[in-house]
Amino acid sequence: MSDVKSLIYRDGELKLLDQRKLPIITEFISCRTYQEVGECIREMVVRGAPAIGATAAYGMAIGALTSETQEVSSLREELEEAAEYLRGTRPTAVNLFWAIERMLKVAEKNSQLSVDELKNKLLEEAHQIADDDIEINRRIGSYGEKLIAVGDTVLTHCNAGALATVDYGTALGVIRAAQEAGKEIKVFADETRPYLQGARLTAWEMVQEQIPVTLITDNMAGHAMKIGRIQKIVVGADRIAANGDTANKIGTYSLSVLAKEHGIPFYIAAPISTFDFTIKTGEEIPIEERSSREVTHVFDVQIAPEGVDVFNPAFDVTPHENITAIITEYGVIENPDAEKIAALRSQIEKEV
Numbered sequence: 028m029s030d031v032k033s034l035i036y037r038d039g040e041l042k043l044l045d046q047r048k049l050p051i052i053t054e055f056i057s058c059r060t061y062q063e064v065g066e067c068i069r070e071m072v073v074r075g076a077p078a079i080g081a082t083a084a085y086g087m088a089i090g091a092l093t094s095e096t097q098e099v100s101s102l103r104e105e106l107e108e109a110a111e112y113l114r115g116t117r118p119t120a121v122n123l124f125w126a127i128e129r130m131l132k133v134a135e136k137n138s139q140l141s142v143d144e145l146k147n148k149l150l151e152e153a154h155q156i157a158d159d160d161i162e163i164n165r166r167i168g169s170y171g172e173k174l175i176a177v178g179d180t181v182l183t184h185c186n187a188g189a190l191a192t193v194d195y196g197t198a199l200g201v202i203r204a205a206q207e208a209g210k211e212i213k214v215f216a217d218e219t220r221p222y223l224q225g226a227r228l229t230a231w232e233m234v235q236e237q238i239p240v241t242l243i244t245d246n247m248a249g250h251a252m253k254i255g256r257i258q259k260i261v262v263g264a265d266r267i268a269a270n271g272d273t274a275n276k277i278g279t280y281s282l283s284v285l286a287k288e289h290g291i292p293f294y295i296a297a298p299i300s301t302f303d304f305t306i307k308t309g310e311e312i313p314i315e316e317r318s319s320r321e322v323t324h325v326f327d328v329q330i331a332p333e334g335v336d337v338f339n340p341a342f343d344v345t346p347h348e349n350i351t352a353i354i355t356e357y358g359v360i361e362n363p364d365a366e367k368i369a370a371l372r373s374q375i376e377k378e379v
């Protein structure tokens with residue numbers, strides 16, 4: 028378990044670790060309304076697909092708890108409004124939409140309860156989503172570490188760690204589990220321009236855990252692969268289409284192409300809640316475009332000419348053909364494709 032939590036809920040208040048300020052300042056932002064929760068997702072106080080999902084679930088619970096209505100029907104209407112607001116915060120990570128739908132289903136299934144009972148049920152569900160996330164990441168870690176050999180150097184991109192989840196992480200969960208299994212691994216962390224999640228968050232998590240980490244700028248990854256410094260690549264995901272095409276932080280696709288060129292295994296670590304079975308291929312995944320300022324400035328210092336044209340997609344899509352395997356809490360899907368993913372899905376549905 029990591030020392031610092033991305034989110035803490037207590038008595039109607041959701042405290043979110045302000046990830047924009049890490050690793051320099053450790054500060055929490057307090058949210059007491061669903062709108063405040065939504066703003067924190069939009070402004071990336073909290074980020075990372077599973078953390079966004081759990082935060083949105085608490086946003087829905089807080090929306091219910093702060094409602095003054097005495098009628099279940101109007102509570103459900105207010106929940107729809109909260110859902111609409113939260114859905115509008117970030118478009119790519121499907122865990123956001125998944126968690127909101129899960130909360131709305133609880134409201135639908137329990138509409139016979141009193142207002143207070145329903146509020147409690149919704150809070151219980153948010154806690155369940157958060158608790159499950161930690162357990163799921165542990166399972167991903169234990170499947171994933173088996174793919175890592177003693178002494179490997181593992182490259183990761185962005186931050187798919189404890190900060191991007193409720194705890195432990197997906198890609199960094201695999202790395203943590205390999206370390207716990209005594210594999211004496213090393214990590215290379217891409218800095219991940221423009222938002223620097225690798226430099227600010229992944230490097231910080233690894234230093235905290237005393238896992239040997241080397242920070243590189245994104246354009247050094249190809250060279251590091253070419254000279255044999257990287258044995259495996261493990262990254263997270265924001266949305267996985269039914270055929271295995273995977274959206275993740277911008278720069279992931281380029282890494283997958285380089286990995287293919289150099290014969291390096293390229294793994295995605297993600298929970299089943301990151302799969303979007305409603306879309307056939309990655310072409311349908313909405314890609315968030317963020318402010319040009321993220322590219323023209325670094326920490327408020329302007330580094331580009333005034334008025335320059337900027338393109339700032341926050342994510343890209345890696346085609347499934349470039350992915351060696353997807354590591355989930357239900358096992359590893361090697362050479363993922365629509366057929367194998369459908370088979371795992373039906374196996375899960377039978378188990379549940």
Ligand code: MRU
Binds near residue numbers: 077224276
């Ligand atoms: O823009 P971000 O920081 O929310 O993007 C995060 C990523 O791309 C992560 O790799 C992904 O969400 C997986 S987190 C376990």
